[in-house]
Amino acid sequence: MASLDISSIKRDFPILSRKIRENNRLVYLDSGATSQKPNSVLDAERDFYTQHNAAAHRGAHQLAEEATELYEGAREKVASFIGADVDEVIFTKSATESINAIAYSMGNAQSGSRFHISRGDRIVVSEMEHHANLIPWQELARRTGAELVWFKVTDDGRLDLTNLSELINSRTKIVALTHQSNVLGTINPLEDIVKRTHEVGALFVLDACQSVPHYKVNVKSLDIDFIAFSGHKMLGPTGVGILWGRKELLDEMPPFLTGGSMIETVTMESATYLDAPKRFEAGVPNMAQAVGLGAAVDYLSAIGLDVIHSHETELTRAAISGLRTIAGLTIIGPTDMTLRGGVVSFAIEGIHPHDLGQALDSYGIAVRTGHHCAWPLMRRFKTVATTRASFYLYNDLDDVNALVDGVERARKYFVER
Amino acid sequence: MELDSLYQEVILEHYKRPLHKSLKANPTIQVQHINTSCGDEITLNLHTDGTVIQDITWDGIGCSISQASTSVVSDLVRGKSVGEALATIDAFQAMIQSKGADTGNEDVLGDGVAFAGVAKFPARVKCALLGWMATKDAISQSQSKNER
Numbered sequence: 001m002a003s004l005d006i007s008s009i010k011r012d013f014p015i016l017s018r019k020i021r022e023n024n025r026l027v028y029l030d031s032g033a034t035s036q037k038p039n040s041v042l043d044a045e046r047d048f049y050t051q052h053n054a055a056a057h058r059g060a061h062q063l064a065e066e067a068t069e070l071y072e073g074a075r076e077k078v079a080s081f082i083g084a085d086v087d088e089v090i091f092t093k094s095a096t097e098s099i100n101a102i103a104y105s106m107g108n109a110q111s112g113s114r115f116h117i118s119r120g121d122r123i124v125v126s127e128m129e130h131h132a133n134l135i136p137w138q139e140l141a142r143r144t145g146a147e148l149v150w151f152k153v154t155d156d157g158r159l160d161l162t163n164l165s166e167l168i169n170s171r172t173k174i175v176a177l178t179h180q181s182n183v184l185g186t187i188n189p190l191e192d193i194v195k196r197t198h199e200v201g202a203l204f205v206l207d208a209c210q211s212v213p214h215y216k217v218n219v220k221s222l223d224i225d226f227i228a229f230s231g232h233k234m235l236g237p238t239g240v241g242i243l244w245g246r247k248e249l250l251d252e253m254p255p256f257l258t259g260g261s262m263i264e265t266v267t268m269e270s271a272t273y274l275d276a277p278k279r280f281e282a283g284v285p286n287m288a289q290a291v292g293l294g295a296a297v298d299y300l301s302a303i304g305l306d307v308i309h310s311h312e313t314e315l316t317r318a319a320i321s322g323l324r325t326i327a328g329l330t331i332i333g334p335t336d337m338t339l340r341g342g343v344v345s346f347a348i349e350g351i352h353p354h355d356l357g358q359a360l361d362s363y364g365i366a367v368r369t370g371h372h373c374a375w376p377l378m379r380r381f382k383t384v385a386t387t388r389a390s391f392y393l394y395n396d397l398d399d400v401n402a403l404v405d406g407v408e409r410a411r412k413y414f415v416e417r
Numbered sequence: 418m419e420l421d422s423l424y425q426e427v428i429l430e431h432y433k434r435p436l437h438k439s440l441k442a443n444p445t446i447q448v449q450h451i452n453t454s455c456g457d458e459i460t461l462n463l464h465t466d467g468t469v470i471q472d473i474t475w476d477g478i479g480c481s482i483s484q485a486s487t488s489v490v491s492d493l494v495r496g497k498s499v500g501e502a503l504a505t506i507d508a509f510q511a512m513i514q515s516k517g518a519d520t521g522n523e524d525v526l527g528d529g530v531a532f533a534g535v536a537k538f539p540a541r542v543k544c545a546l547l548g549w550m551a552t553k554d555a556i557s558q559s560q561s562k563n564e565r
């Protein structure tokens with residue numbers, strides 16, 4: 001397999017050449033939180049504003065026509081990136097909004113609708129969910145009287161599937177799981193879970209924030225019903241997320257946000273709505289951000305997700321093996337590379353993650369510290385916080401070595417001082 | 418190095434050997450404070466007769482800054498009058514939020530002045546304030562309890 005020309009990739013990301021805290025090279029290991037942006041994405045956004053800015057789907061003038069074409073072109077790019085049909089792809093402001101859209105649509109569905117949920121129904125999540133794929137379901141359960149249940153996580157950071165058929169039962173309406181844990185790096189095996197979900201007539205929602213940016217995800221071959229992910233974690237701008245759903249579901253699903261752009265006819269008393277995707281895109285859309293995301297998809301596709309994934313696997317393997325040589329350090333999550341992505345969480349005896357992150361920052365290394373918006377998972381591992389390094393296509397082995405050396409240097413600073 | 422301006426020797430000393438970190442039974446008021454950005458939490462017990470801070474004891478988990486800072490405040494305000502304690506807390510808060518302009522008065526803040534460097538690290542200001550805000554909250558709750 002072709003390997004990545006990292007020095008050429010790094011040149012595409014202007015921020016990677018800036019200095020941090022007194023002349024340190026920036027070692028950016030926080031792409032799991034948000035990725036950096038290549039020039040092509042920044043140029044696409046700027047070009048939209050300087051050359052084509054107008055409200056898409058409105059107006060008969062040339063700019064409106066161009067804005068519409070660019071916006072819809074971005075939708076086509078995203079659709080082909082995840083193996084979807086183009087009118088199944090909905091632009092939202094974030095993955096969080098995408099998940100809330102499903103949850104609120106279900107809450108709005110009348111009795112008789114396949115989306116209707118009420119007391120006695122069941123929502124299934126897992127203990128490793130990001131808050132964005134937990135709280136909307138907690139709230140839906142609270143509003144409707146449905147029951148929220150969850151898969152547990154094993155000591156080595158995998159989903160405990162031993163009670164799969166009891167958890168997902170005939171009362172289950174929805175199963176919402178993360179594709180890859182943002183804390184543990186675990187990639188969840190979906191096949192049996194999706195199969196069981198459909199066996200009982202429930203819907204499967206995939207939180208793909210940590211997977212779609214890093215390896216090939218095909219919504220059709222996964223046989224799922226909905227997917228949510230964000231643009232900013234995949235080289236795109238902030239302020240744009242994706243909700244994909246199967247066409248026949250989207251056509252039945254009640255809208256969550258209502259207003260302009262999503263209507264067919266309106267009287268003072270009532271309105272009828274357009275089909276998906278427009279039914280779910282009320283208001284003037286986030287056009288420049290969608291166009292930027294389209295450019296990000298082009299950038300990732302040109303390099304190839306298989307190449308990116310194998311590069312990240314190599315970095316992750318090196319990071320795990322390097323970090324494990326440090327005294328008192330524990331990896332939280334799987335240590336073998338089977339079904340594992342490029343996110344490594346760890347703890348060191350005697351040093352709080354916040355202090356470790358501060359020390360690493362003073363050497364120019366950016367990592368995430370804290371509960372990673374996964375408080376229940378922290379409790380599961382009897383901790384309040386971890387330190388997390390996450391890798392992307394612009395990282396290299398020098399970055400991994402900087403991390404390992406930095407953690408050892410910080411350990412000496414705090415523990416041996 | 419910049420890191421040393423944050424992690425003063427006295428801070429690491431309090432972190433490694435925290436003072437009054439053992440909850441004393443039957444407090445006048447008990448409060449729990451959480452730093453929502455990192456999950457750090459402390460439980461703090463205040464003993465007061467309404468005029469004087471008789472005792473402050475605490476327990477919790479957190480970074481060196483939050484733990485050391487709670488150690489310092491618990492030692493500093495015990496024995497002080499309620500008014501004096503609140504003034505001390507305000508002085509600390511002013512220093513921490515001054516972005517480095519106020520380096521603190523050692524006669525008022527004691528070991529607390531070691532945290533002056535925190536003011537230059539905005540992400541750590543909440544850590545430094547955790548125990549102080551918990552103390553302030555406990556005192557204010559004990560005051561309203563008295564008024565009832």
